[in-house]
Amino acid sequence: MSLPRSERTAITAVPEATVARLPVYHRALVALAERGATTVSSEELAAAVGVTSAKLRKDLSLLGSYGTRGVGYEVDYLLYQISRELGLTQDWPLVIVGVGNLGRALANYGGFSSRGFRIAGLLDPDPEIVGEKIGADFLVEVRPLDELEDVVNEAGVLIGVIATPAHAAQAVCDRLIAAGVRSIMNFAPHVVVVPSGVSVRSVDLGLELQVLAFHEQRKLGREEVRS
Amino acid sequence: MSLPRSERTAITAVPEATVARLPVYHRALVALAERGATTVSSEELAAAVGVTSAKLRKDLSLLGSYGTRGVGYEVDYLLYQISRELGLTQDWPLVIVGVGNLGRALANYGGFSSRGFRIAGLLDPDPEIVGEKIGADFLVEVRPLDELEDVVNEAGVLIGVIATPAHAAQAVCDRLIAAGVRSIMNFAPHVVVVPSGVSVRSVDLGLELQVLAFHEQRKLGREEVRS
DNA sequence: AGTTGTGAAGCTATTCACAGCG
DNA sequence: CGCTGTGAATAGCTTCACAACT
Incomplete structure (x- = not known):
């Protein structure tokens, strides 16, 4: 009925916007791990996935405190925590x-x-x-x-x-x-x-292509005005 | 950086969230048109695409006033306006x-x-x-x-x-x-x-599958607690 | 010193609820 | 009367900036 949960699994609901980014972080961390990196800063990881470092830190802080101040995040450990959160440790x-x-x-x-x-x-x-x-x-x-x-x-x-x-x-x-x-x-x-x-x-x-076409059309519109 | 800002297309920028939904409305309207419908209310169209009618009306109002109060939207006309906005009238x-x-x-x-x-x-x-x-x-x-x-x-x-x-x-x-x-x-x-x-x-x-797995895991977690 | 973690502020999107119009 | 269009209220998300910690 009420399991004590030593490893606190997201009692506070993780926002949808964050959930959508977790797989991207996961993918980048796998690439880093394969390249042999052991630690990574929020700045580095954020650059690799194309978000701001503040957003990345906020996202990760919602899962728990998995970083070390002054150092960064341990790649393997963070990878495990994100995998667990996403349910990737299951079949x-x-x-x-x-x-x-x-x-x-x-x-x-x-x-x-x-x-x-x-x-x-x-x-x-x-x-x-x-x-x-x-x-x-x-x-x-x-x-x-x-x-x-x-x-x-x-x-x-x-x-x-x-x-x-x-x-x-x-x-x-x-x-x-x-x-x-x-x-x-x-x-x-x-x-x-x-x-x-x-x-x-x-x-x-x-x-998805229609959304792209919309942006492309906007660019064309702007160019017409400039010329 | 000071652009003169004299855009002709989209004087009021359409929000990204709305742009992402326009193709869905477009698709639903095409289906309605094929079925022979001539007018549609925000309530009906919203139900067909799975959003609230208020959201749909707000989205459409950002493109212009293309509806008729007390009646609804003319399918063909709305379809044309959305197509134009999305740039689908181009090649x-x-x-x-x-x-x-x-x-x-x-x-x-x-x-x-x-x-x-x-x-x-x-x-x-x-x-x-x-x-x-x-x-x-x-x-x-x-x-x-x-x-x-x-x-x-x-x-x-x-x-x-x-x-x-x-x-x-x-x-x-x-x-x-x-x-x-x-x-x-x-x-x-x-x-x-x-x-x-x-x-x-x-x-x-x-x-995309990872995001689904996340939600699935949450459901499983809740069930465990209940049993 | 260096980097995380996080309240607070700012911004964007959604929902509410009703005035306005056909 | 019915349904759109929209200001106002609310909720959600992102950015800022700095205290907390190693």
Whole structure:
């Protein structure tokens, strides 16, 4: 019921903006560790990830006091603490639904296993694709979409990745949630609605480009005025 | 530093948070238009994209007064205004560097042409891949990486998409900028640094999953406490 | 001396609630 | 009357600047 928690895990909620930056810090620290660095100052690490040192220190202070004044942060220790906070010390089985170009890109994306993610299932309705073996860290056989519920239950999957066309996204999402999945990563260009208690993150490739085009247009507008 | 500040486009700067939502509104309005809707209220549109109606109205009011009190917004008119604001009424040639799984997924992503984006070049250093024809809206031949500068100049490319492995990202980014590109969409799992005046947006697939894992872990933590 | 950790201040974004208008 | 548009209030995030500590 009430566990004492010797290592105080974020009783004070970490703000969303900070959570979004933690994986970036994590990635930079891994690179530093590989390069053999043992300590790093807030100034150095901030420069490497493109934020201000004050922001970085504030972010890290929300997790705990893991630095040494006058010295900086020990790379390995900080890496461990961030990993723990992000849940990367656990094993996260996930399913990818839709083995088109994007689904393949995801399945072939290295660096899942090193961060605790494991592809427990690849699912597609196309009989031409079912049976194919895909993967970077290890090969996974594509299974028919009908077996979605089985795969989720067998492996205790909590994270589902939607890489289907837009029109199929909501139906797949509903099935994933009904089967027990509670976090959805949606790559389909469509808003998916979920019951409360389920988390969704969406990435729409076209959408990101539109934001860029907006900024580009602004620059062009400014140049016209100057000339 | 004292600029005269005589902008014509966006006299009142539209906040970044709003810009990020405009493409979502755009997508929802396209869907509504296809379904034959002629008007829509802030309440309806907000529900379709998953924001509050107050936020939606505030966002739209920053672009101008395009609604009718007591009625709502005319779908076609609002769609046009948002498109104009986002620069979607223009033609945006872009290059995609790196024709691995992700590069192919991007090249095959339909709905570029309908939003004003046009793939002016696909580039890859691998001779096995060079010459291949890829694409959804129209086929584009993969050209050798050496021709990056040529492609950018020929087509007047302002937007570059990096879909290379992490280690190649910064070098490709530097070459794109040197060739005249001013907006970078980075899909490589690596921070790219750019001179001021160049915009960057980064999407790291693994990074997004880490944020999800964080939320999932929180839910698990809460359940442990309850049981 | 050097760098973290953090209140306080400043800024940006969201929500509220209602006046204004069709 | 219904729905937009918006000032005012609130919440959230970032930056500042310096005390605290090694």
